[in-house]
Amino acid sequence: MQALGSEPREEATEEEPAAESDEREGQEQPDTPGYRQAVAGWLRLGFGYERATGRSRLLVQEQRPPLQVVRAFSTDEGGALVHVHNLSGGVLGGDRCELAIEVGPGARAMLTSTGATRLYRPRAADCPALQRWQVQVGAGALLEHLPDALIPFAGARYRQEVTIALAEDAGLFWWEIVAPGRVARGECFTYEWLELLLTITSAGCPLAIERFRLEPTARPPLSLARLGPYRYCASLYVCRTGQPPQRWADLEAELAALAQELSRPGCCVWGVSRLPADGLVVRGLAQEGLTLGHQLPEFWRLARLRLYGSAVPLPRKIY
């Protein structure tokens, strides 16, 4: 891969925090010995399509630790691949991170993480951690968000809000994998709660809304109404606005066949459903995270091939 000539510009400084952050910090720092200062991370990324080169370009408009983007890589088809780093290694109690992503008309962007998103155990006095994504995908643009899993440590309290607005002929592949905890350490559903909110809209109309609250003590995850015999869950949203309903019906049938092929009840199950318009969702549940992590990209590849005529390699990582 070839590095793009991205132009990082750090606009947010310690002297110029976002107004909202100021207010929060004022509220959230009790005079407790050993209390860690609340962190307000900020990342604003803008991607644009450069007609002269036929490539997508990254402009890091603003970034503030712990969130950071170092550089963009050019994908085989001229898109921009970006790894979103969290310099503190994970999300700590009281952290508030805001990510604003704008993919300009015709641009193609792929975002991934550098590893699993670890949701650390907060101190008793910490506020719940919050990560908020505001995403806009412009006309004819494509955004792919392919992160590693969320791993909530024992006691974690975390809220994630994702709002995605799609313009005309905008495309989206957005996945999420949620682990039950640090399983190797014997932590399984020992977090306090997770709130996962996601809204995808097209022309102001909602295509998909998730409002999940996972609260192991009050709402046992292993209830049959929730996960039953499974521990890991994954979802993949596939959208491209303006496509005819029959195209989604065909893709649903094709992905459902793959889901049937991969499903092994008791071990891992997959399902596919068309959204009310402009897309579909793939859901998976598994006993083991590796199964889910290996199979989820198969749906992404197939859907990408059908909607965009090509499949690209997954972002390369070294763990």
Add this chain to the structure above:
Amino acid sequence: MAALLGEPPLAGPPRDGLRLDLEPLQVLQLLQLCDSALPVGGSAHSFGLETLVAEELLTVETLEEFLQAYLTEAGLLEGVFFGRGHRLAQVTEPGEFQVRWRALNAELSALKLARESRQASIMMGRRLLHLVQGWFSEERLTLAQQMALREDGVSHYALAAGLLCGLLGINERVALAAFLQQQLAALLAACQRLLPLGQRRAMSLLWQLKPTLLAVTGQALGYLEQGEEPWQWTPLVELGSLRHPYLETRLFIS
């Protein structure tokens, strides 16, 4: 019943509890609208349960715990949208009513990610609005019916049922509890066809789960009062719904 001679009359139920504020006619209307045998097509759908039974996850032994958890997740969502439909009866301006009706239905469609369950909810809502045509005349009901009959007119059952009860002036709390009981009865009826679940056991469960129904009713009203959005996380049931079309033998439609 007349009191026996020489004895004081029997006391009625305590008056400081829930005030129903229902006229006898409203009681009869509610009984009819929330009858589990209302012909809106509910008995044709298992909402994912058939897959869970086919995979030997849902059994008679696990049913009560399942229903309890299901009501606190999916029941809460349906209950909040029933309440929103009920409250829409307070909107008298037709233009505003149409905008809000469309927006609520679009939101509920986006929340129901499993196509099978979403389509079932829409079909039942449409049938309910069609069924009550001519029962009583009301401008907003006519508007909702007209929108439902259009090809793309999405009308979810919870919203349609809530609107009807609101337009009939039936107390919201009572109507909501009755609606949730109807939903539970429909699930039990589906389970009776899928599992070795007899009438006595099914009726006993319906009786025992009433405290849960009332708790969910209270939660839903709380969300409505606070203007908060309800949570729902039922991934296994949702997957059951997504995978239902691929079962080798199906008693219910997908």
